[in-house]
Amino acid sequence: MLDQNTSAQLKTLLERLESPIELVATLNDSDKSELVEEVAALSDLVTARFDGTNQRAPSFGIAKAGEDLLQSSGYAPKVSAEVLESIKGLGIKSDFDVFVSLSCHNCPDVVQALNLIAIYNPGTTATMIDGAFLHIGQGRMTLEEIVAKLDTNSAAKEAEKLNAKDAFDVLVIGGGPAGNTSAIYAARKGIKTGIVAERMGGQVMDTMDIENYTSIQKTQGPKFAAEMEAHVREYGVDIMNLQRVSNIKGASETANGLVEVTLENGAKLESKTVILSTGARWREMNVPGEQEYKTRGVAYCPHCDGPLFKGKRVAVIGGGNSGVEAAIDLAGIVEHVTLVEFDSKLRADQVLQDKLTSLPNTTVIKNALSTEVVGDGSQVTALKYKDRVTDEEHTVELAGIFVQIGLLPNTDFLKATAVELSNRGEILINERNETNVKGVFACSR
Ligand SMILES: Cc1cc2nc3c(=O)[nH]c(=O)nc-3n(C[C@H](O)[C@H](O)[C@H](O)COP(=O)(O)OP(=O)(O)OC[C@H]3O[C@@H](n4cnc5c(N)ncnc54)[C@H](O)[C@@H]3O)c2cc1C
Secondary structure (H helix, E strand, O other), X not given: OOOHHHHHHHHHHHOOOOOOEEEEEEOOOOOOHHHHHHHHOOOOOXXXXXXXXXXXXXXXEEOOOOOOOOOOOOOOOOOOHHHHHHHHOOOOOOEEEEEEOOOOOOHHHHHHHHHHHHHOOOOOEEEEEEHHHHOOOOOOOOHHHHHHHHOOOHHHHHHHHXXXXXXXXXXXXXXXXXXXXXHHHHHOOOOOEEEEEOOOOHHHHHOOEEOOEOOEOOEEHHHHHHHHHHHHHHOOOEEEEOOOEEEEEOHHHOOOOOEEEEEOOOOEEEEEEEEEOOOEEEOOOOOOOOOOOXXXXXXXXXXXXXXXXXXXXXXXXXXOHHHHHHHHHHHOOOOEEEEEOOOOOOOOOHHHHHHHHHOOOEEEEOOEEEEEEEEOOOOEEEEEEEEOOOOOEEEXXXXXXXXXXXXXXXXXXXXXXXXXXXXXXXXXXXXXOEOOOOOEEEOOO
């Protein structure tokens, strides 16, 4: 039930336990005991029992009267003595139910605050409820996404509508900057154009500040995405949002000579040509704190977010060309850059390495395994790493961490198709942006 990354993060956190704790599960017919068993298996100091009688099922509590998981085990609450005194003096008896979204940045603060209040006020309880488990979804959701969730038959209805569409001249897969631009150029030729995208806007939806788009001094990602979509709609492009493509057959593989695109809901679209613009996602470190402090110190795009750290200390994770280039660029903006490399040597071109070491405000640390992003609840304050030679733990105090350990192309769905990919999963194209499959092209921003 827990994925590998979550297990690894949880295991690291549980290593901080200094005394045993017990997880008490209250189960119902759906039997969700697996999660509790998995958590208990991560530490010798955690045991589980399944005879809880909580009014909510399935649920689990942490059985150690008057204490909570981390704060009871040598991990002192991060509040001043004065605030702690105020909490102790509340003298309340209340039951707090906190509905959280796992992608919400503020939720951990609220949950920890109410846990603390419950610990120091006997008779008070704090229960965290994952909104996604009991309700329709979690995190930022558009109206279309909510309607789709509420309509239990929506996938079948949507598939029926999509199947009824006539063949396109150009069908773009992906609704990021590259896909939208392709669609505009195609539609301006007066040909029948469509976009099918899992999420219109693409990666820019995940950033607040965009400051490098010539002629627009500053804009926000979601605003930029909305304007791109409005621009595309001006040309009458058929936008099929929230649709994930699962397969593609080239023009020479189909009976009617059209490219066939299959969606996850089973619908099939046809087009004379298809442009793949499914973009990429940053490769993550998968260490505790990384998700929590994304956009609050953990960054992936040096040229986008570098200026936000002007005059501050930052780290760059990764000593390949992009990491070393990032460190060089950042050194011109920030107070100091620490480059952290897992291996015993940097992989970047020598010329870049020479440039980096010639800069007065940079340090290179090799053989370093990044282990944790540390923060104060609102911003990153440090990076922890383990020296792989000596096994010693170190902490570097800083305000920003730029993760430069590569990008992962969104091409998993192409692995079972005839479209040729590089050994890193990138789509291979010729000088005309054609893939090896007839009628299928690819582009990216
Ligand atoms: C946090 C952050 C901040 C950034 N800030 C900046 C900045 O300030 N300036 C800048 O120039 N760049 C910035 N970038 C980089 C920029 O966003 C990307 O370079 C750009 O979005 C890439 O565009 P794209 O169209 O190639 O791919 P993407 O934006 O990745 O779009 C891919 C599209 O394909 C869709 N898709 C993927 N798989 C499928 C599938 N199987 N079926 C259907 N659809 C699919 C996705 O839903 C999406 O619509 C930032 C990126 C991030 C993550």
